[in-house]
Amino acid sequence: MELQRSLTRSAHLRRTYIEISRYIRGQVSQAGFASTRRSVRPSLCRRCTYSTTSPVRSDRQQDPRLQTSNGDIRRYSFSRISSSSAASTAWEKLRQTDLDSLPTTPDPGPDEQNQVQLYGYITSHRPSKSFDFVQLVDPRLELAVQVILSHTISAAKIGESDVVEKRLGAKGPSLDRGSSVEDLHEEHPSIFRAPRPHTPIRISGTIVRRQTPPKKDQQRVVSGGHDSSQRQGPANTIRTLDPYVGDIDLISHVEIRADSYKFLNGMPSDITAKCDTVFPPELRHLQFRTDSDLRRRIRLRSRIAGKIREHMLSNGFDEIETPLLFKSTPEGAREFIVPTRKKGLAYALPQSPQQYKQVLMASGIWRYFQFAKCFRDEDLRADRQPEFTQLDLEMAFASSTDVMTAVEELLIHAIWPNVPDIAPLETSSSTSSSRVKSADVECRDLVFPQLTYEAAMTRYGSDKPDTRLGSEIHRVDQWLPPNVKKMVTSLDDPVMEMVKIGMQGCEPAESQKFVASFLEASSTARYTNDNARIPGVAVFDPLKPLHGLASFGHEGAAKVEEEFDPEPGDILVLYSRDGKPFTGGSTVLGDLRRDIYQHAISEGLLPAPSGFSALWIIDFPLFSPTEDSEPGQGGSAGICSTHHPFTAPKQGQELSVSTFKKNPLSIIGDHYDLVINGVEVGGGSCRIHREFMQEFILREVLKMDPERVKDFGHLLRALRTGCPPHAGFALGFDRLMAMLTNTASVRDVIAFPKYADGEDKFAGAPSPITRDQLATYHLVVRDTAAAGSTPRFSRRA
Missing domain, CATH: 3.30.930.10 (Bira Bifunctional Protein; Domain 2)
Structure with a gap:
């Protein structure tokens, strides 16, 4: 008996699944051919077309709209046209509006051709006797327009059928199940009159000429890409600083007279999100909302990734994903x-x-x-x-x-x-x-x-040198006086090297003060914390005996000037190393050369190098000694x-x-x-x-x-x-x-x-x-590491 009931239930479920499957296939097929027609409401329609891998039968009439030039059936994927693309089009239409197409009267009345619906965020808000002037920023937080809200319109014009959030902001009023939008507006008109910055909103209105163009002093120079040159904004805009979202392009020739609007969410009253606010990492989303430079960098990253993909695919590369669980x-x-x-x-x-x-x-x-x-x-x-x-x-x-x-x-x-x-x-x-x-x-x-590893380590003391700095390292042990070697190293048969840091016109006294403070601040660095060797530093000063190079002796000082041709204020650094083959990514003198330059640049004594030098x-x-780090x-x-x-x-x-x-x-x-x-x-x-x-x-x-x-x-x-x-x-x-x-x-x-x-x-x-x-996962938490030998490491690995 139980077996009979079980078989009956299975058969019933099977018939149900078959019916559901047939219904879905039918709906997909109908929607597929319907989607080839032009939709009247592209922002709301769903495009679903039939996709098949089966061969095309010659005895079957095919819809020519689904055929390519070689007769193959087009293969489509399911997609949804969202309102975001329509929103982007509306903003672009707004920016490109021709003033000649707009009425010249201040209050033109309804005009279907110039009607627009915009989504975005409210930022600045300036009330007046009969109107509120609101700055509306587009969803990308890049483009802005001024919106005029008359006190005679309200959110109730949108209709009660729209969903209203139960709370508008952290301290906002609650909406009872039986209340309407009109009730909320009459009870709390300030919510609609003075929305908080960053409130998401939908506004419908008419495009009109801007009666008072933005002031010229609102224009702002904005860095684009790598340097501080001015970035040219789109046409019909001026570059300005929005106090809440940062640098934006403000549409300067038109504005919107709102007919209706709807708040899509609220902004808590206990949060002030301005572009000069420093947010902790826990509020990264607010940093994105207020930091235009961060948004620009992330969007540039996305665009560069897209261009790389395009280039690689056009050059015969296949993009293939490999597993992350290895x-x-x-x-x-x-x-x-x-x-x-x-x-x-x-x-x-x-x-x-x-x-x-x-x-x-x-x-x-x-x-x-x-x-x-x-x-x-x-x-x-x-x-x-x-x-x-x-x-x-x-x-x-x-x-x-x-x-x-x-x-x-x-x-x-x-x-x-x-x-x-x-x-x-x-x-x-x-x-x-x-x-x-x-x-x-x-x-x-x-x-x-191209530079070999050996040459890079010899000339720059690094396997990743910044060649814009110049200042190559020279070996000087062939002519360096023995007493100078003993002053800076206790190594047997050391390799003595020297580098000149060009200070570009700094006074010798200023260079002397700078290098003394640098070495004092670098007390934990490996070039000041080695018992076997210390850096020898001299500043070239024509007013001192032997031009500040007295420690090298007469012959040594003359040789330094001949080989390095120093200018007044230039810093000369001497350091020793053993004669073993190079290993690792840098030498001590290479680190010292890099750090002195970086410190001098940060102190404003040297200009930061410009341009891009690739090498x-x-x-x-092929192999390196192992290390314990x-x-x-x-x-x-x-x-x-x-x-x-x-x-x-x-x-x-x-x-x-x-x-x-x-x-x-x-x-x-x-x-x-x-x-x-x-x-x-x-x-x-x-x-x-x-x-x-x-x-x-x-x-x-x-x-x-x-x-x-x-x-x-x-x-x-x-x-x-x-x-x-x-x-x-x-x-x-x-x-x-x-x-x-x-x-x-x-x-x-x-x-x-x-x-x-x-x-x-x-x-x-x-x-x-x-x-x-x-x-x-069969894990046990231990307070101490497991006993065993310490793994050996390679600094280059």
Whole structure:
């Protein structure tokens, strides 16, 4: 009996599902053909068209409106035309209104042709005897118009059928279920007469000539793009500062006489949101509402991302998304672990899509790109976020030069032309920077200069030098008097180097005072906190004995003047280092050179360098010594990959098993970094594409545990199956946008950034784990770290 009832119920449910399915298919099909007709109300209609992958039957008459030129059926997607597009059109119509089409009388009466309905936010409000003058800002908070509200109209004209919020503002009146809009207006007319700034509203009215044009002193110079040049606003507008939303373009030739309006929400009376208000991160949404510079940066980011996509797709790249839930593999940085309900198993958030994109190259994908979210659990600073975005690309059958050329074309043709008022990129033909050719004999000429890692560290003390500063480092130990060496270092057989900081006309006394205060303030820096060496500093002063260089002796002072040609007030810095090969990203003197310049600029003694100087840094060491401050690949060889363990060695050098095992630090990697104005905005390399070579690096050179090598099994299997040569690049999109918008921190170009402690202060993340979650994911909270060896790190990784 029970079985019979169960079968009957199943059959009934099946018939019900079939009927529902038939009904939906019928509705979709009807709506699909109906949507090909022009709608009378585009802001309200829903477009739904039929989509099919079945072959077209020749014996069936097809609607010609659904056919392309080659006879294929058009495939449509479901979409909805929202009121936002209509709102944007209305604002644009308003801005482009021709004055000749408007009546010349002050009170023209109703005119259907000049009727408009606008959505936006109320900001400024100026009452008078018979009218209220309101400034209405468009939904994008970019365009504004003056609206005249007569005291004889009210929100009741919109009709009681519209939904009215129960509360208008935090302290506003409540609306009982039986009350009408008219009752609310009569009881609380001040709500409609004096709305709070930032109140969202819908206004219907007539476009009329503006009787009193905005005053000329309202015009405002606004920075656009990178520098402080004036940004030209749209036609029929003046640039002005709205006290609540910041810089806007005010429509200057017309205004709106409102016929009706409706408040769509309220603004709490206990919040004052003005453009000069400093909001904490917890009120990020109000910072967006009031900070026009922040909105402009985020919108520029969106526009640049769109142009990049357009450029990449037109050059044969496919945008392919790779998974965010990955496995833990030792690539060089700490990972974020995502526990699962399966005991002892966890995902890891990817440090980069590196392994997946290499597998794509082995899968027959010729060119790949994506805007990838990457995660690294590392110490934060101004240019770092635990969650960041990079433009990731990979090219099969390509060399490192092919990739560098593609990146240059992207910057020159897709990015720079779409940033308003930005200085051009300096190229090899427009910069005085010396160019260092690659060892690759087939290397085509690149647009940006190239400098080897060795040359960059020697000349600038950094692998990401700002070449706009000049001031190259010179080796001086060949002629430096021995007594001077003993004054600044206790190293045996040191390398002595000197750099000149050009102070551009500062008085020697001012330079002396500046450098003394700088060194005193830098008491914790590594160049003032080393027992074996100290910086030797001199200021060139023609009024002093030996021009302020007496500590160098007569011959040494003459040599300094001959080699550095100092001007009065210039600072000369002497420092020592050992003669070992360069490792890491900078030398002590390189840090000192950079910091003195930055401090002098912040003190107003030197002008900030202008323009954009791009540079390729190439020929990095393939391996670096491990350090105790950052994780490497976890091997036991005492070395780690400078970039990552998938970087190929540079062609043209002698490579043998003996070299890899006995002198791996001498091997050059086919790795390249793009540096602009002293910021590493991206990096890439030619990859290892043979399985045996990749496994040899992991097992024999880095000496990773066999279990860790197995973690790369998926990649090794892909390389084994005829993977072609390939190379790639990752452009730090956050850093690039910070540079393009001339902001000091990447937080200023990210909508919801993390802060120095890694916390999302707006949402309150990370949040505490509950007891139930601990139990579900088999976790235990411990007060101390698990015992074990400290992982070794590479500063370059």
